[in-house]
Amino acid sequence: MYIMEHGYDEDVSLNQFLIFLCKHYENSFYEAIQNEWLICIPREGSFSKNIYSELDINDHILKPRADSNLNFDTLSGHQVSINNKTIKCNVENKTRTVNILFIETCYTEDGLSYKIICIDGPLTSSSTVEDIIVIKSVRDCSIFLYSKNNKVLLKDLRFMIDTFLVSNDFSNMHIDEKKKKINILYKKCFKRACDYFKHRGNFFRDNIKLVIEYYILNKLYTTLITDVNIYVANEDAMLNKLIQNYSNVQLDLEVDKDTEVVIPSARCELSKLNIHKSIIGKYKCLKDTFLMLSNGNEHFSVDNLLNALVNLILHCKISNWNAQIHFMKHFTMSGIKEYDDNFYLTCLEAAIEHIKTYNFKIELYINSNDSKFNNLYNLIRNGDYQKIKELLNYVKSQKSNLMCHPLCECDSCMKQIQMQPIVCVNFKDDQGLTPLHIAAFYGNPLVIELLLKYESDINALDNFMRTPVHYAALRGHQNALLFLLHNKAIMSGDNEGNTPLHLCCLNSHEACVKALLYFMEFSDLNFDINVQNNQGNTSLHLCFKWGYSNIVEILLEHKGDPTLCNRRGQTCLDCAHNLKMINMFSALKKNSIECVRKRSVEVINLQRVIDKILTAITDGDIRLAQYYLKIEDENHCTNECMFVNSANIKGYTPLHIAAMYGQNSILNMLIKHGADINAETNSDKFTPLHLAVQNFMHKSIIILLSTKKCDINKQDSSGSSALHYACSNGCNVDIIVLLLKNGGDLGVINNMFTSALDILNKNSELRYISKLKIFSSF
Structure with a gap:
């Protein structure tokens, strides 16, 4: 069977026109078969009558012309032409075009073959019942249901579903019982649709089935998927x-x-x-x-x-x-x-x-061209403690032999060390991974202890701002995690703001969560269990989202706050797909629901106000900015105003925006009213000074530095200071000199082990600057 692009299909053996032809006009039917004539069959339901005349039959049997393979005459004498999609028939000096739905080869009981063309309606009459309906998508269902022709049906369906929900205690049923009730509702709705659309073919009814199913599930989906979520x-x-x-x-x-x-x-x-x-x-x-x-x-x-x-x-x-x-x-x-x-x-x-x-092989892939580092990596991965110790002892002895004495840092000793291709415990690959990161990933406390003994940096950062303790938490290695914490590992956030606690909760490492929280409780470390990542999610948000009910109980025991909202204004309860979890903590929900709602509304309204403030500052509209900031007099210094240090979802405060766009009048006004000079954005950790330097806002830099509160050497998430950007972004000499005069340090090293002076010396056009007298005093 060849199906055309209309997507229509039907069982032609049940088509009433073909049945009538075979039964009442058998001679014409067999004549067509013997002469290999084409028989056109209007789709089921397209004729406005059920009894057909001889003329109707003859209008749909096509005899090919001798001069063309695509031109025909009907037995009744009409001229017909066919292409791959339509049939054109000349009737009373007018051309009627009918779509071809599909072409099919059929067989008689005697095994004789004949070819039929299923068409969208009669060739010689335009009085068809309805246009063909083909449901292939949600959009098709929606268009059909909400069309003007079907308003009465839609109204009836709504009434039937509303009556169903009122008459049945639907919310308290078991999911299996709900399924049975919905099937009964579906059959009633389908019967009503069949009564509405009379004398239609099987294909039409199949499409109506899809439409009814779509409508019922659309109305009941929230309840059903909630029950299914609980069930599994x-x-x-x-x-x-x-x-x-x-x-x-x-x-x-x-x-x-x-x-x-x-x-x-x-x-x-x-x-x-x-x-x-x-x-x-x-x-x-x-x-x-x-x-x-x-x-x-x-x-x-x-x-x-x-x-x-x-x-x-x-x-x-x-x-x-x-x-x-x-x-x-x-x-x-x-x-x-x-x-x-x-x-x-x-x-x-x-x-x-x-x-x-499937037991997936989990590996930490290293990107390094250093064969000795790769060798050390393989030893750590395999946990070969003895060989790692021998290698590190060899490195230590080699290093001592090269130096004047073990602690010497003279030029000759440092040059000799750099020339030797011996592995270092703080060496980093292209991803910023050190041997200690690798040991933490594979969770071997003995290897970790050995690396720390040889002065491996316990808080080394990789390119994702993750320390070794992040990797121990990520993989759920409890002993490695505790060992690193006992050795003063810092509980910082990575480049997405996720702390080791976030990663333990995200990966459902319950034992690690318990160990981490108990350690924090009985140590002097001040760790906030409700710390939020860059998306504003706490550990509770993550556990509710992924359905880890056991860890939720642990976090709540340790004063996890379920009322905190993330950047979208959602509490942890809003993130839960599984209503069972919410019901488990119903007491908690009852006690905090009003607080949650109030806080959600407050967060949303606050963000709207902040967005208006930042837009006004970007446009340089000082009056509008004053209005939203509730500052009555820009020149009168008062206590800190309500919104001066508020930030948007990315952590940008009004001072950041004013410095970035060089809105100096607004910048002065904000500083007078208590704006935090060293405020940081969320992910990049930019201060207003960073942004002013990046955008060459010379006067804004002067204003910020004149406060004497500006931390000029503060580093962002990449470890870069304002001087790094001054030396790399077009190398503005005036800005570089200004920063140096106010205490800028050319020797600050970023995460790529590059100082501002290194960047300056790489610029062939400005290399001479470092030799000027102005630099000699710094």
């Missing part, structure tokens, strides 16, 4: 733990290059799965994802598909995969699926099962 809560929590632990490391997944290119687009599409409320929408999401993965790739195979799907699942940030699959499998009321739909769902299930059962 434990399964999803265990799966989420696996996904989070695998998503933060590189796995041995082989995805071919063609597929790897489209992975980001496919991930965006698959991430929409939990947004769709209907079965048809969810299957369409899966289909589009599969098409993206395979499009244009001739070598795409099932193995490629499995690895690609595993990759997508690990990085899609969906926290209820099992619930989504359960919903798709058990709430398909219409029974209408395309052939590929089961394949898509089965593949998704297979990928999730692969994640659950």
